[in-house]
Structures are given as C-alpha cells and as structure tokens.
Amino acid sequence: MNFRSDNTAAAAPEIIAALTRVNEGAASAYGEDRWSKLLDEKFSALFERDVRVFTVASGTAANAISIASLTPPWGAVLCHREAHIECDECGAAEFYSGGAKLVLIDGDAAKLTPATLHEAIQRNDRGIHSVKPAAVSVSQTTERGAIYKPSEIAAIGKVAKDAGLGFQMDGARFANAVAALGCKPADITWRAGVDLLSFGATKNGAIAAEAIVCFDPALAEEVARRRKRSGHLLSKGRFVAAQLLAYLEGDLWLRLARGSNAMAARLAEAAGPYLSHSAESNQIFLKPGAAALEKLRAAGAEFYEWGPAGSGEARLVVSWNQSGADIEAMRAQLASLR
Amino acid sequence: MNFRSDNTAAAAPEIIAALTRVNEGAASAYGEDRWSKLLDEKFSALFERDVRVFTVASGTAANAISIASLTPPWGAVLCHREAHIECDECGAAEFYSGGAKLVLIDGDAAKLTPATLHEAIQRNDRGIHSVKPAAVSVSQTTERGAIYKPSEIAAIGKVAKDAGLGFQMDGARFANAVAALGCKPADITWRAGVDLLSFGATKNGAIAAEAIVCFDPALAEEVARRRKRSGHLLSKGRFVAAQLLAYLEGDLWLRLARGSNAMAARLAEAAGPYLSHSAESNQIFLKPGAAALEKLRAAGAEFYEWGPAGSGEARLVVSWNQSGADIEAMRAQLASLR
Amino acid sequence: MNFRSDNTAAAAPEIIAALTRVNEGAASAYGEDRWSKLLDEKFSALFERDVRVFTVASGTAANAISIASLTPPWGAVLCHREAHIECDECGAAEFYSGGAKLVLIDGDAAKLTPATLHEAIQRNDRGIHSVKPAAVSVSQTTERGAIYKPSEIAAIGKVAKDAGLGFQMDGARFANAVAALGCKPADITWRAGVDLLSFGATKNGAIAAEAIVCFDPALAEEVARRRKRSGHLLSKGRFVAAQLLAYLEGDLWLRLARGSNAMAARLAEAAGPYLSHSAESNQIFLKPGAAALEKLRAAGAEFYEWGPAGSGEARLVVSWNQSGADIEAMRAQLASLR
C-alpha cells in the first residue's frame, strides 16, 4: 500500500519498449534526430495549433526554464503559497531567472482565482522600488489534487493578459487534469491564455521525460538557449523523444491517467468524511487525525503526512500502475477508521 | 562511415537491459532508491577511496555544477581555449557560478601544462580590481583526443593546490583515457589532486548518464544543492543509477573504450602523414586539405571539419559500436588520399 | 510640514564642510587614502572591538552585499514581511545573492521575535527539495519606527546562532535606535550576535554614505569582493570616508538622531489616540482615517499614506533638520483632529 508519490512507480512497458525501438544505428545528437523532430508535429496535432516542444529531464527544469523566459530578473512571479515551484524546487525559479521573486497567494485547494490574482498584482505593482509583477504560474492539477476548469484558467489568463503578465502552467500532472475534465488540451492551455506549459510524463508512466510546450513562437529562442545553458539539452535526444512519442501514441497518457484517477476516486469514497479536499484527480487528502494515520501506517500503508508536523492530515497518491489489490486493501483500512 | 561524434551512437545492449531490470515495483524517488544508493559504494571501490557520486543527465550539467562548486562568482576558472566548457556549453559555467570568468590558456593538443597554468595564475591574480583565480579545469581526454599522463595531471594538480585553486576534470571521455593509459582511475584523479570529476558514460554506450564524482567530502552538500536547484536531481533516479551500474559491471566501460580506441588507431594508421595530432584515444584529427576532405565526403564519410571554416582539418570520432566494415572502408578512403 | 521621509532632508553643514576639508592634493584611490584608512580605527573604537568597515553609496547596496555574504544562492533569508529588503529594494537581495529566497515573517511593529523566527526556521528547513534557512535580517529601527531592546536582539541572535544562521541588521536608522536606547552600539550588534550591520548615515544628515560594519573577520574578503564587483568601491573614497568621519566626530550622529527623535515624540503626543504604533524613534504612525488625512494634507502637511490604498493610516518621518515651526504647526493640526 505505497501511496507516497506517483514518482515512485516504475515506467510503463510501452515506454521501455520505445527505448529499445529507437536504439538502432546512428542518430544526430542534440535533438536533431528524426524522433525529436517529430515532437513538434505530434504536439501541434494534440494542441490543435503550431507549437514548439523542448524536452527536458525533470519537471523542475521545465518550470524554471519557462518562468525565467517570462520574467526579467526584477520581476515578480505570482503563484500559490503551496506551489511546487515555491516549496519543492530548492529555488530553481530564482536561480534560472537571475533572482526574480515569487509572490505567494493563498487560496483553497492550492488554487488561484481571478480575484486573488488581481489583488496580488495590484498590491505588488509599486513602481521602481519594488519588483514588478511579470508572470503568473498555476499548477494543473494543483498540489492539493484540485483541477481548474477551462473557464477558471481562462479567467486567470484574462487577468494576466490585462496586466501584461506571462502565464506559465506546471503540468506535472497535466494528464490527470485532461482525463478528469474530458476537455481538449487546448482548452486549458493556449485558448485560456497559457504561454508555456510544463507537460509532464514522468509521474504518469515515463522514465524521465518532460516537455516544455511553447505556445508563443517569440519565446522559443529564449527557451532553447536556457535549456542548453542549463545542461538540459541532452545529446542522445532520441531517448527522451521516444518516451514522449510512446506516451502520446494511442492516447497512452490519457489511458494511464484515467486509471489512476479512477482508483483514487475509490479511495476517496472509502475515506468519506475524512476527506479534507474534494477528490478530483489521482491525489487525495484526508484528515482523520494523527492517531488514525498511525493506525494506517501500522497496517502497512505508506504516504506522506501533509502540512505542519502533527497535522493529522495525509496525502495519498495513486500511481498509474497501482494494483487493484492495493486499492482494495487501502479501502478496507480507510473504512475501518470510521 | 559516420564519424561525426560518439554521441550519435546507440546505447549498449547491457545498458538497455539494465533499465528493464530495475523497472519493477515501487522505488523511493530522488536518489533514495536502492540502486542509486549503491553508486557511492561501487564508485568508491573503483576509485580506491570513499567518494560521493551525484548523477546528472548531461556532461554540461556535470561540468557546470562542479565548477560552480569550486569558484565564487568573482573567481576565474582557468582552462584551455578549446575546452568544451568554453566552446560548447553556451556559457553554462558562467550561469551556474553566478558569473565567474573563464580565463583561456593556449597549448598544443588542447592541453594545459604546469608552466602555462602557473603563468596564467600569476597574470590573473591582481587583487581586488580583478577576478581571482579560483579553479582549473582540464579535459581528459582533451578536445584534441590527447591524454594527460598521471604525472602530467599530478603536476597540474600541484600548481593548482599551491595556488589554492580547485581542480575539476571534464571526463566526458574519461573511459578512453583510462583504457589507453592502463592506469588506475585514482591515478589520474584524486591522487593527482582532482577535486571533482565529470565521469561520462553517455558517449561510451549509455543513454543519458553522467556522474559527478566528489573526492572532497566538504564539497558534497554544495554539489547536491546545485544539482537539485538546477533540475538535475531526477525523480526516478533508479534509471540513471541502473545505467551507471551496468556501465561499471564487469568493466563494460573499459571494454567499450578499448574497442573504440583500437579502431581509431587503425584509422590513424591509414591517415598517416595527414594526422595533425598524435592519435591517443577514439578521436583522430587529420589535415589533408579542403579538397581531400571533399573527396572523403563524396565517398560517404561523415565528420566535422575542425577549426575555422576552410581549415582543411577534420575530426573523426569512433563510437563504441562502430562496425569493422566502417573502419575498413574508411581506411581505404584515407589510404587513397596519399 | 514635509514629513515624507528623512531622505528628503539636506545634509548637515558638518558633512558638507568635511568634503571641502579633504579636497586637497592627491590621494590614493579605491579606499587606500588616509581618511578611508581611518575608518576601521574609528569604528573599532565606537564598537569596542576590531571591526572592518566597507563604505557604499546606498543602504540598498549595504544590505544586499551583506545578505549575499551570509547566504548561498540556495539559502533562505528570514525577515519581516514589511522589511525594506523585501518591499523597497527591487529585489536587490535576490540579485546580489544569486537568487536566494526571502521568507517573510509577520509580527507587530515590523519586529521579529525569537518565537516567530524559530517557527519560521523550523517550517522552512525541509531538506534538499527546499531552500535552506541561512540568514536572518532585522531592521533597527524597524519599518514601523519600533526599536529592539538589546535583550530582544540578543534573543533573536541566539535563535539564529543555534540554527547556524548568519545575522544581518539593516541600520538605515541605527542612530535613532542608539539615541533612543541610550545603549552602547555594541549592545545591539555584535554582543547580541549580529555579523554584519548596515550603518546608515544618509537619512540622518549625510549626503550619501553608508557603512557595512563587519564583525566577523572571516566575512571581510567576500564583502570586499562583492562591493567591488557591484560598482560600490568608489575611486575617490576620501569623500565618503570624510562624511562618515564627520558623522562620528563629537557624536554628531547621536546629536542629530536625538533631535529628530525628540521632535517626533512631540508629534506623537499631539496625535494621541490616533497613534497606530507606539512612537519610539523619528517615525510615527497614526490612523485617524482617510478624511482626517485629507484634512491634514489640505492644511499643507506632506506624508505618505501607509498600507493599502485607503487605509487611513499615515507615516510621519521627522528629519534631523526639521524646524521647530514645522513641528508646532503640525502639532496644531494633529490636535485639531481630536
């Protein structure tokens, strides 16, 4: 009953097979191979418009390169207080951007709203003596497992554009959002004003493959330079490209995400009144108290406690390959708490 | 007859197999898995002392993280004018270090000598108004395919230590050097004063796996932070660890490097008088003139012209999996130039 | 009735005279002149121990150079939410430090307490995935005109040292604090654990002169390099040194600060129930509501509204050379509000 994180999971067999498939003969290095060259085309089809795709090896790299491309060093990047870029990337955004400042916004379910964003822009736009609001970053799905609806993203995008801000989306669990919403990827990205998306695959079945999807052609050169300069332009690019091509092929990405979403929903059902956030994707949060969490642990469940020490709240993340037996066993444990 | 670069080659079957082998069950993320934890032990055995190992996805990352850990932002890093960190990494060392300066040293075969290093230190140590010599970086093998003998590295190391400089080695082709020298890895690294080594595997049969080998325990925390902050601490660390474990297993790394070195020697033999550098590893340089290079190309050979446009000099790099047929065909072409 | 800020004031005649006095003959550049060389001695006497002094032209530079010398790029600097370094320096601390993160602490009167500091350290020390608490910064006096007692500084210093943090003090209005406390400068700095002090003179009668006072000799080389590299080592150093020497001579600095403190106390007396913070130095805060502030403005008073627009709160800053007539006129206006 390991629900610690979806990045503890193995890779999907389709992904492993893809590596073997491209491992033949010589191929141009640094993204000039034929598989890498296919990426723009495949992602353009997926997003229903011309996009440029830049592969990197981690979500932190995807986020930091993107944010640095949307803010000057004296800019402010507005994000939720619990955002991954604030809490879990050891200051990568500050490093890549040359010292931009993350301005933190509070809100339920780790979500921004047009109102909270607007207020933060107003409060932080104070002339030469202060950093200048330059970009906004949202996570889809959020760090609390919530999902922005297309209209919510679009409303945030409108506030951003009206204020001249760039718009970045951390899509480490983008697949879970699209799977849950049943929408087009375009509906929660460029159609809603997003400039750069970190399209994650690693957590949902890949080995190490993330893509920066660039919707604004004017940003492509800067993203490319920042990727190279940070050591994220890999020489044998075919092996990253292969993972992403396999991930898109036959909608593998959505199939896997639908599976983990559905399993999480079953856990949520069992957690019932203890849920501390509504369960919308493959992460659920419950707050049965410290003693109950201890009991779950004693029964063999693995998970992270969430929030400050002793909060009595836990996060359960369901991986793409979680077994049905795991889910049923955990459901029984959760039911026993009530 | 593709001799453009060893990073155009496929991965060795042992490496691919290793990925499959570790792709079972859940494993702790971010280097806490059991394969990653083996790395320190295996590399410590290889280097005959306790070392810490930090995996990254590219040689550029390995070099830049290391250099930044050896120099303050106001430091000077002394290296050869043709060093990869100067010419081919888009300023990664400057980015990671917060703006340190690379000070360039000339010399045959892309090598530093104790004398040229000493002179550069003297010339650049000018007090508060100038950057301060802080580190030296050498490539083993060099960008001209040359190999430093253990005594040469040690002499450079002594100059560095006497001047209080850190010592970094770019070992993108470290295997080829050890294979050619027949020495212990320790003899050309920490025993000779090296603090941080970029131990490359990608060019010699891996998919994407480089290791920063840290010989100075006092540097480990900084290297770890810089790796995380730059997005090079991968979540599914087992897949990088697996490549490196397979690479060391049964001396695969030396076996592959001996092979490419030997094939390159056969090409060098055929190039004879046209060799512009002595052939010591898996790269050879020849200068038969522009017309001759054109002739080679017309015969189907692929390679990079070296130096300024129209130099008439070429670099041939032999990959670990170069076919015997390729080598024989190229030997015939080279012989025909004479 | 201009109470906008003490940096709108002219310079004291003693300061201007000092410039003329040193303007004779040639003098070594870049701090090697004899006046600059006196600074270490004079400040060492003032602080009752050996110190190193580095002059700069602005408080922002003093703070940013100091903070960068106390934190690695992946560090967190803990400070109050209203700290000058957070609100009014356009991200200078982030720029100089290579992207460290300011972590904000709430608290009355813009003060930190041992408890709030301790809590912030605990909450933000989360291992490799997050920035690492590295330094704490306090303002003495604070941005709300409050003054830390020696015991309060010492208690903060103890928490900092126990957690391995550096301790920086923004002393843009250090003179007002010492004047109000009647303590020794040492009592609120190094004896209380402070490593680096921005000793301000500009707001209290100088033209442009701030000193970084370095209590830890191990930090001096780094401070010196960062000052040079940022363009704050002035060539004609005698003119900054002269200002600081005149400022200390005969306790001019305390005399001026006592004056502005006393005048502010008289304003506070008149503001009575409208004071929103206790009046301890040369800044007072009152909150009579928006209409009352409008009335004051109509009567000719100049000041900044504080907090969010429409807050109805104002800051009045008394300069060293504020006229008695100004004070009496303003007292009358304040009295008329009641």
Next chain:
Amino acid sequence: MNFRSDNTAAAAPEIIAALTRVNEGAASAYGEDRWSKLLDEKFSALFERDVRVFTVASGTAANAISIASLTPPWGAVLCHREAHIECDECGAAEFYSGGAKLVLIDGDAAKLTPATLHEAIQRNDRGIHSVKPAAVSVSQTTERGAIYKPSEIAAIGKVAKDAGLGFQMDGARFANAVAALGCKPADITWRAGVDLLSFGATKNGAIAAEAIVCFDPALAEEVARRRKRSGHLLSKGRFVAAQLLAYLEGDLWLRLARGSNAMAARLAEAAGPYLSHSAESNQIFLKPGAAALEKLRAAGAEFYEWGPAGSGEARLVVSWNQSGADIEAMRAQLASLR
C-alpha cells in the same frame, strides 16, 4: 610628480560649490528632485537629441548596468583584451548580466577595428552550443590613451548593427576624447550607432558622478530597474545631479579635459622616442626600460608600470589639476633619460 591616475585628484572647486548650492531645504528623494529632473534636458541639449540620463556612483556601475541591458545571460560581449570591463571591474559585467561572456579582441592601442570586430562576431556565432554575440563595448578614450575618430566609431557601429549587436561605450575619459577631437559629442556616440554611453565625470574633476546616457528609449526601463536593484539609485539624488550640472555648466568638463590633454602632450614631447603609443589624450605610455623607470621613481615620480612585471613600460596619467611645476619637473626627468 604623481601621475598614477586621474582618480587620485581632488574635485574641482566648481563641483564642491555645487554641492553647497543644492544643500537647501527638502527635496524629493530618488531622483525626483528638481536638479535630477534637469539632467535629461541638459544632456539632451548637449547630445542634440532626446536622451535619458541615469546617474550612478561609479564607472563600473555605469558599464555593468549598460552591458547587462544589451545582452541576455547567454550573450557574448565583444571588447578589447585590455578593456576596463575585462581587466579592472572584478567581473561586474558578468555579475550584472547573469553570466554573459566577454570575448576578447586584440589590437593596437587597445582599439577595436571593424575588421577585428567582424572577425570576432563570425568566429563566435556558432549556434545553440555557444554563447551568442550580443553587444560590443569600446572605451573612448581607450585604456592606452588612444582616441577613436568619429568615422572609426561609425564603422564599428555599422558592423555592430549589421550583426544585430548592441553598442556600449565606456566613456570614463569621454571628456578627453571630445576635447581632443573637437567634435560634437553626438558625432562619436549615437550618430555613430552607440546605444548606451557611460559618461564619466569623476576622473575629470567630480567627486563621484557618472551618467548612463541612454540613446535608445526602449532601453530606459531596463536601465532604471537595474540601477535601482543594484543600489545605484541614490536617495539624495540632488548631490549627484549637482555635480553633473556643474560639470556641464559653461563647458567646465571640456575646459578641464583640454588642460590635462595639453599637459600630457608636453610630457609626451619630452618622452620622445620612448613613447610606446602615440599620445592623444591625458594618458601617455612610454617604454624606456626597467632601469630608466627606476631612475624616474628615485627622482620622485609616481606612476604605474604597465603590462607584465618587468615590462619596462609605464603609464603616466595627467590629472585636471596637475600643477605646471609637476609637468616641468617631469619633463626634465624624461629629458634626462635620453
């Protein structure tokens, strides 16, 4: 006989007087005072077009802020090997720019030519793996006392524009160049393609006053932000403005520069065959050998030896207030060497 540097000189009485003159009453801080506001107007008149002026306290700051505004972090800045920004600013350009690379060009008299610049651009424009030529920087006068003619600047400007490069001029001794050329300031700046000029006053009679003159309105916001963020926007801006206004008033700047140029010419005449560079401004270089330099020193002359230790070459810099007696005494010494 102190010829070490023009920054060892006192300030001109007109400059000191100006400080006293503006030291009356309250004035808005941070460049909003009425003297600072005059700067744009006065410099626009001087340069015969609308310009924006940003004062800073040092030439290093002026250069570094300007260069950072003309290059991305992954850019290359082309300059002479002996440029002040390369040799004497402790890496300020690298710091401010976030790690751009200075690419060094050789040439007589510390001058670039269109040909050497063109060649350097070609050689360094190598695609994604290398930094990208982004700006060129020249010193007028150069570090060897030479002066670019308007046509020379224009030819360099043309090469820069054709290649899409920004053009920065280090004018620490701009006055000496204009005085010697007898041209309009516009002729060697914006009319010749210069985007940003560091207009120096400190070396030629001011206390500490340099101006970034911005000829491209699109750059002004970035320059302003970088100035603030680096701590170079001084609160009591009137005192820097006053220096610059007095410096321009009645062509004081040209009068002083003509004086030092003329005195240097007299020294050059005496140095005769020992001159190692043609004497064009207030710096002369002579190479009479180590023994002769020793003799000059024994006679009381102060100066810096130039080039590597033991070069036997010296630099003599004449200050604006050098005495006639100094000059005559030094002429006698120089004559005695022949």
